[in-house]
Amino acid sequence: MATREEITDRCQALYDDLTFTAAREWKAAKDGRHVIGFMPMYVPRELIHAAGMMALGILGGGDNLEVIQGDAYYQSYICRIPRSTIELLLTDRLDFVDGMLFPSICDVIRNLSGMWKLLRPDVYSHYFDVPQNYDREVGGEFYIHELGVLKEDLKISGRKITDDDLRNSIALYNESRRLTRELYQFRADKPWLAPSSEVYLINRAGMLIPPEDHNQLIKDYIAAASEEDRPKRDNSRVVISGSFCEQPPLNLIKSIEMSGCYVVDDDYMLVNRWFTKEVPTDGDPLKALSYTFLEASVKMPSCFEPDEDNKGQFLVDSVRENNAEGVIFAATSFCDPALLERPILQDVLNDADIPHISFKYAENTGQMQPIREQAGTFADSIKLWS
Amino acid sequence: MTITVGIDVGTGAVKTVLFKIDGDDITWIDKQTDRVRNREPFVLAEAAFDYLLEKHGLTRDDIDYVATTGDAENIPYSTGHFYSMTTHARGALYLNPNARSLMDIGALNGKAISMNEQGKVLKYKMTSQCASGSGQFLENIARYLGIGQDEIGELSKQADNPEVSSGICAVLAETDVINMVSRSISSANILKGIHISMAGRLVKLLKSLKVTEGVVMCTGGLALDSGLVLALNEAMAKNKMDMPVVSHPDSIYAGAIGAAIWGAFRHGKLTQAETLAKAS
Amino acid sequence: MKCFIGIDLGSTTTKAVVMDENKEVIGRGITNSRSNYDTASAVAKQEAMIDTRFTLLHKKLDGYDKLKGNQEVFLHDLERNFRREQFVEQLDDLQNTCLRNAEGERFNTVRTDLTEVLSSVFDTLREESLALYAKGAKRKSDFFRDIAGGRFLTLSEDFSKQAGINYDYALNVYDKSIIEVENRPPAGNLEGKFFNGLNNLTKESPEFGITFEDVQGLVKSALAIELEETFVVGTGYGRVRLPFPKDHIRSEILCHGLGAHMMYKDTRTVLDIGGQDTKSIQIDKNGVVDNFQMNDRCAAGCGRYLGYIADEMNMGVHELGPIAMKATKVVKINSTCTVFAGAELRDRLALGEKREDILAGLHRSIVLRAMSIIARSGGIHDQFTFTGGVAKNEAAVKALRDLVKENYGDVTINIDPDSIYTGALGGSEFARRAVMEA
Amino acid sequence: MSAPIRKPSTDVQKDASMAKQKAMIDSNFDRLGNVKNSGEKVSYTFVPGNLNELIMCFDMVGNYPEINAIQNGLRKKSGGMIMEAEKWGHSEDVCTYVKTDIGMMRKGNIGPTGQPIPEPDILMLSYTGCYTFLKWFELLRHEYKCETAMLHVPYTGDGKITKSMVDYVVKQLKTEVIPKYEKISGVKFDIDRLRENLANSAKAEDDFVWVLESAKNKPSPIDAYFGGIYYIGPIFTAFRGTELAVDYYKTLRSEIEERIRKGQGPITPEGEMKNEKYRIVTEGPPNYTSMRDFWKMFYDEGAVVVASTYTKVGGTYDFGFRHDPSRPLESLAEYCMHCYTNRNLPERTRMLESYINDYEADGLLINSIKSCNSFAAGELMMMREVEKRTGKPAAFVETDLVDPRYFSAANVKNRLESYFQMIDQKRRAGA
Structure with missing residues (x-):
């Protein structure tokens, strides 16, 4: 069995690879294989999988991509992920991708879907809408229709999706979600055995390789990491919120942990x-799929919360369930959904007496000092006052 | 009794303090500032550390806790590191027991911090993004105007018709200032304008912390700029925040002081734990 | 004679170009823009007029047999000697101004020492001026502030240390005085400086076989030609502040486009990186602007960025390029904010990266921003011309060549040593057209 | 703003529509200020995709936070409000419309005209063209704890409106919006009343389109950006569906017919535009805090805006859409989806292209707004496409709607001047 280092090294290599070699190789391994890219939000990967395709998460360019073209398309007050994604496209790093899905994240990503249509009129791309109305008869029906449209569109794979195919894929992704939750639980229980930077890399690998492969990878990691004896530090326990779309540089995740x-x-x-x-x-x-989306989705800023009393409660629940001592709001600069939601969440945390701090980042943030400063102060207060 | 050293490595200067602490009895023995000015800060820090020890006939072994803060996480001879908001809060409280919040105004960013009567950081807010309105910007403009750092405050207080620059970007704001000079706006009014915009930003930060009582302490490199302190008080009044903003001649040592005091505190905790461990 | 003048009032430097009726450039002048735009344009114009005198003298010397084909060298040496005269003149002015400013109250406690420090500094500077303007000597800048300033800082630090006073005092006196000196247009007496220079030259270089009296007459006659300011066109960032009527003002976009076209008639894409503006301009075969883009509200990645970095490293902006050229790798710099780049630089130094490698990264990051603006304006079309102050920086040019090649393949890249005058050149041509083609 | 320079005979008529427009907008503020006495219930909603005809069926008075922000911007009050919201923890990065509103609320909710803005009885989240709206009303709901009706309007990502989309919106109207309005207002929904209102809308829309298209004349009798802002006021807000609006657009139309007959250019705050030198199409909202300065930069150069996308944020009527009394709910659904920023980028690009061609414009000017990502994200792409397709040059300036910190006059003027001089130079070269 692979050692923890081997697993994380593999994930790190996947993370560093801006040409998506793993997905390219998967595609090249068999004739007629297709890859569908999607921006970092919910898309029904089950459908893509059932069509025999690979769902590839496009999470921007990180801090290693030099962005030239992307900046030519975006003003300075737009977040970074669309510009690095455009850069990936225009530098032919996505030339093997057979289609792109732009899920319901925000206005910027929504408009990016149109840019794709203008830049690559011959490649399939689709703005994938999800309902903001959670009534089965209303939003549910609409969503079933949207899923049906996507299912039709995915015929570009040359394969018709049967209900059984889809049920199998659902089962596979149920397993994937269960394992991911297990990984998170493992970290929450023994954070010194599963550093966040590693958990992040494992999780991220799931965006870049087929789910069967990834499920095994999670299992292997948990097995290997639980065997190890790593020193436990006098750190405080925090929940990160606001980083659902543009990803922080890995150094930022490491810095948070390093500062305590x-x-x-x-x-x-x-x-x-x-x-x-x-x-x-x-x-x-x-x-x-439709009803589960309506009734059992995670809470996040791009989705409407119909019940005011329930607004932000998910964060309080997470703090309680994970024995956390506070919340770090780490949102991307210029991210309207995360930043506009933040004052509400902060109110909710204040009411629940949960301490919190907040800062902004971009996927290419180079300066970690202010971040260490803030996370460090947070940890200090635990160190001194607990 | 505990002897501690606090070392604060900042962008502009390294501050070093020596403390003797016996429970609530805190004695400040000595202090030392070295402006970095393109020298290696870690070399300065170590030199200052040794200098203070030698001056007081101490050796490194005599020090119970060497506490660092600022950009000094990796100093090898340090016992422990505290982050600057933690230390500034404690330092401010030491300098003024009525302080319940502080504004730390450094070269690149400003922070507003609220704390309780024990010096625990409750909330904070930092400036970010662009550097116009930072201490560095003020320094650049003062140099451009041919005004010494220690002259800025007095000059700004003489302003009769301050000119506030609109610029969001420091480079563009700099051009605004050049334009002001070409329109014969006085240096006093230009500096006051910068003070006003800096004060506006800082008070905005403070207001978002929703502090309503106690004294607001200025710490950090610009705390001694009396013009800025005046502008801060004016901005407080304008925002209907009824708290005095004050500075202290030793405000620049706030971080180092806080580090030394927390170091002693932590030392106490650690020895206690050790004693307990031995006993059991 | 008729003179058509273009003045490009930039955010950091002001440039002037003098053109004659025959579309020939006969003079160029440049100065720091600093705080007084009127003075800046007057100084730049004056400098261009001085340069014009040299051109005129050149014409007079053309048929002068006694120099036997050494006219170019002779003129060059004469100009060098002239510049030294100018330099010493300004140095005297600066010294007097410094001494006057040292009278200020805040120097009460240190005055004696401070005055001594200042005197020692200026004595040294005057001595050094000989070497500075010696034959074959390289000067890092043409501006008085840069030449005198850099040395002033170093010398005064040393002398202050010897005198046991804080170096801040000398620094402060200098900061106060340099602005005053810069805002005073140089003194008139052109002929005096020409003659002193000539005198020095004949002593310094007997090998020309020329005596003072030999060329005195030619110089006099070159200086006697009446230069008429027929039409002046203003352009550049500060053009709205010039006391010119509207038809004497052109946007810097048009002027840069036309100027680049005059230097390279086949150029189609022009990049200008100025102090706080980066412009990419597309022009047609007649130099008419087809499209342009400029940086947005934030001045990230403009020339001033280098100024901040130089300040941060306590060196002259002209020294950055040569150091960056020594890089063995390029450190990635992500901060686009001019001021925060300084913080990132410190971060990298603290992490143990080498200074030259970081500087190489900073240069690349400036050019990356420019590449985006070029892309916004429609990309690079052969031929490509790079202008502006940053075009003199070899590390920036290298980064540009690399990136142009990476993104657009093999493209002819034009960089004229006088490219900083592009806008003023376009302006002078507009001035000429306004009169000659009206 | 100071009064335009008046010229006795012709401008009296102009003033008639201007005065009428102002009186209408003011009357809604009066009505809002008076709810304590009148007992009317208050509904907050947005401009794009607003359901004014429907809201009127419940005898409720509409408050438009965006309009308040605009009016506060024009009155130079928005800057302080934005700062206020930032003091309360809002990020400097986010939409300043929201922050102006939150800031106004924090400062006691006194509206731009000095009258109090009443608290909402219901928040109508006509969620169209912008995710920020969603957050905006969640913030208001968090504050007021009032009833909120959410209407999810699907984005036309593939450039078309499908039956499923229409059904979805209609169902939401039936199951979410109408029942909540009935509950809050105590008024039973009457579909015939809605039909009547929709018939009025369609009438006004015909005249409104005529007004916008009058810019095809040379010289253009209107400025379709700066002037257009006044023309859209009634139809984009509380008056669509009323007879007042029908009347207003009729008056406006006859004034403009008169201007065309006389060959006159538009009226600007600096006076009548005498010499139409440049015909420009604009994309993006204007800047409200320095609108007069901004407009003057056009006036000084003789530039007239002949078509703008901003005047389509509340409906793209010039591309054929009309409210239809015979399909009341369906037509409301389609209206919502037809709003400019709910259209995908290829569609928006096509619109701009057709404006340049149909209005014989010299070029495209994009005023990119820091606050509005719906507009701004992708504008540079559209700019390139439009340039490529029309061969006409484009220029790009950056400001903000209501944040005075983002209007750098020297910067904008420099770009505009350069742009107009470039067009001029090209023209001369071509001649």
């Missing part, structure tokens, strides 16, 4: 654990 914080929950790459319960594998699979 154990991350016990976060909202990185929520698609890996979007549903809080299993999607039924019997009955009409589109209905199953």
Whole structure:
């Protein structure tokens, strides 16, 4: 079995690879294989999988991509992920991708879907809308229709998706979500055994390789990491919120931990654990996906919360369930959904007496000093006052 | 009794203090500032450390806790590191027991911090993004105007018709200032304008912490700029925040002081734990 | 004679170009823009007029047999000697101003020492001026502030240390005085400086076989030609502040486009990196602007960025390029904010990166920003011309060549040593057209 | 703003529509200020995709936070409000419309005209064209704890409106919006009343489109950006569906017919535009805090805006859409989806292209707004496309709607001057 280092090295290599070699190789291994890219939010990967395709998460260019073209398309007050994604496209790093899905994240990503249509009129791209109305008869019906449209569109794979295909894929992703949750639980229980930077890399690998492969990888990691004896530090336990779309540089995640914080929950790459319960594998699979979306989705700023009393409660729950001592709001600069939501969440935390701090980052943030400063002060107060 | 050293490595200067602490009895023995000015800060820090020890007939072994703060996480001879908001809060409280919040005004960013009567950081807010309105910017403009750092405050207080620059970007704001000079706006009014915009930003930060009582302490490199302190008080009044903003001649030592005091505190905790461990 | 003048009032430097009726450039002048725009344009114009005198003298010397084809060298040496005269003149002015400013109250406690420090500094500077303007000597800048300032800082630090006073005092006196000196247009007596220079030259270089009296007459006659300011066109960032009527003002976009076209008639894309503006301009075969883009509200990645970095490293902005050229690798710099780049630089130094490698990264990051603006304006079309102050920086030019090649393949890249005058050149041509083609 | 320079005979008519417009907008503020006495219930909603005809069926008075922000911007009050919101913890990065509103609320909710803005009885989240709206009303709901009706309007990402989309919106109207309005207002929904209102809307829309298209004349009798802002006031807000609006657009139309007959250019705050030198199409909202300065930069150069996308934020009527009394709810659904920023980028690009061609414009000017990502993200792409397709040059300036910190006059003027001089130079070269 692979050692922990081997697993994390593999994930690090996947993370560093801006040409998506793993996905390219997967595609090249068999004739007729297709890859569908998607921006970091919920998309029904089950459909893509059932069509025999690979769902590839496009999470921007990180801090290693030199962005030239992307900056030519975006003003300075737009966040970074769309510009690095455009750079990936225009530097042919995505030339093997057979289609792109732009899920419902924000105005910027929504408009990016149109840019794709203008830049690559011959490649399939689609703005994938999800309902903000959670009534089965209203939003549910609409969503079933949207899923149906996507299912039709995915015929570009040359394969018709049967209900059984789809049920199998649902089962596979149920397993993936279960394992991801297990990984998170493992970290929450023993954060010194599963540093956040490693958990992040494992989670991120799930965006870049087929789910079967990734499921095994999570299992291997948990097994290897639990065997190890790593020193436990006098760190405080925090929950990260606001990082659901543009990803922080890995150094930032490391800096938070270095300055004395154990991350016990976060909202990185929520698609890996979007549903809080299993999607039924019997009955009409589109209905199953639609209703689970309506009734068991994670809470995040791009989705409307119909119940004011419930607004922000998810964060309090996470703090309680994970024995966290505070919340770090780490949002991307110029991220309207995260930054506009923040004052509400802060109110909710204040009411629950949960301490919190906040800062902004970009995927290419180079200066970690202010971040260490803030996370460090947070950890100090635990060190001195606990 | 505990002897501690606090070392604060900042962008502009290294501050070093020596303390003797016996429970609540805190004695400040000595202090030392070295402006960095393109020298290696860690070399300055170590030299100052040794200098203070030698001056007081001490050796490194005599020090119970060497506490660092600022950009000094990796100093090898340090016992422990505290982050600057933690130390500034404690330092401010030491300098003024009525302080319940502080504004730390450094070269690149400003911070507003609220704390309780024990010096625990409750909330904070930092400036970010762009550097116009930072201490560095003020320093650049003063140099451009041919005004010494220690002259800025008095000059700014003489302003009769301050000119506030609109610029969001420091470079563009600099051009605004050049334009002001070409329109014969006096240096006093230009500096006051910068003070006003800096004060506006800082008070905005403070206001968002929702502090309503106690004294607001100025710490950090610009705390001695009396013009800025005046502008801060004016901005407080304008925002209907009824708290005095004060500075202290030793405000620049706030971080180092806080580090030394927390070091002693932590030392106490650690020895206690050790004693307990031995006993059991 | 008729003179058509273009003045480009930039945020850091002001440039002037003098053109004659035959579309020939006969003079160029440059100065720091600093605080007084009127003075800056007057100084730049004056400098261009001095340069014009040299051109005129050149014409007079053309048929002068006694120099036997050494006219170019002779003129060059004469100009060098002239510049030294100018330098010493300004040095005297600076010294007097410094001494006057040292009278200020805040220097009460240190006055005696301070005055001594200042005197020692200026004595040294005057001595050094000989070497500075010696034959074959390289000067890092043409500006008085840069030449005198850099040395002043170093010398006064040393002398202050010897005198046991804080170096801040001398620094402060200098900061106060240099502005005053810069804002005073140089003194008139052109002929005096020409003659002194000539005198020095004949002593310094007997090998020309020329005596003072030999060329005195030619110089006199070159100086006697009446130069008429027929039409002046202002352009550049500060153009709105010039006391010119509207039809004497052109946007710097048009002027840069036209100027680049005059230097390279086949150029189609022009990049200008100025102090706080970066412009990418597309022009057609007649130098008419087709499209342009400029940086946005934030001055990230403009020339001033280098100024901040130089300040941060306590060196002259002209020294950055040569150091960066020594890099063995390019450190990635992500901060686009001019001021925060300084913080990132410190971060990298603290992490043990080498200064030259970081500087190489900073240069690349400036050019990256420029590449985005070029892309915004429609990319690079052969031929490509790079102008502006940053075009003199070899490390920036290298980064540009690399990036142009990476992104656009093999493209002819034009960089004229006088490219900083591009805008003023375009302006002078507009001035000429306003009169000659009206 | 100071009064335009008046010229006795012709401008009296102009003033008639201007005065009428102002009186209408003011009357809504009066009505809002008076709810304590009148007992009217208050509904907050947004401009794009607003359901004014429907809200009127419940005898409720509409408050438009965006309009308040604009009016506060024009009155130079927004800067302080934004600062206020930032003091309360809002990020410097986010939309300043929201922050102006939150800041106004924090400062006691006194509206731009000095009258109090009443608290909402219901927040109508006509969620169109912008995710920020969603957050905005969640913030208000968090504050007021009042009833909130959410209407999710699907984005036309593939450039078309499908039956499923229409059904979805209609169902939401039936199950979410109408029941909540009935509950809050105590008024039973009457579909015939809605039909009547929609019929009025369609009438006004015809005249409104005529007004916008009058800019095809040379010289253009209107400025379709700066002037257009006044023309859209009634139809984009509380008056669409009223007879007042029908009347206003009729008056406006006859004034403009008169101007065309006389060959006159638009009226600007600096006086009548005498010499139409440049015909420009604009993309993006204007800047409200320095609108007069901004407009003057156009006036000084003889530039007239002949078509703008901003006047389509509340509906793209000039591309054929009309409210239809015979399909009341369906037509409301389609209206919402037809708003400019709910259209995908290829569609928006096509619109701009057609404006340049149909209005015989000299070029495209994009005023990119820091606050509005719906507009701004992708504008540089559209700019390139439009340049490529029309061969006409484009220029790009950056400001903000209501944040005075983002209007750098020297910067904008420099770009505009350069742009107009470039067009001029090209023209001369071509001649």
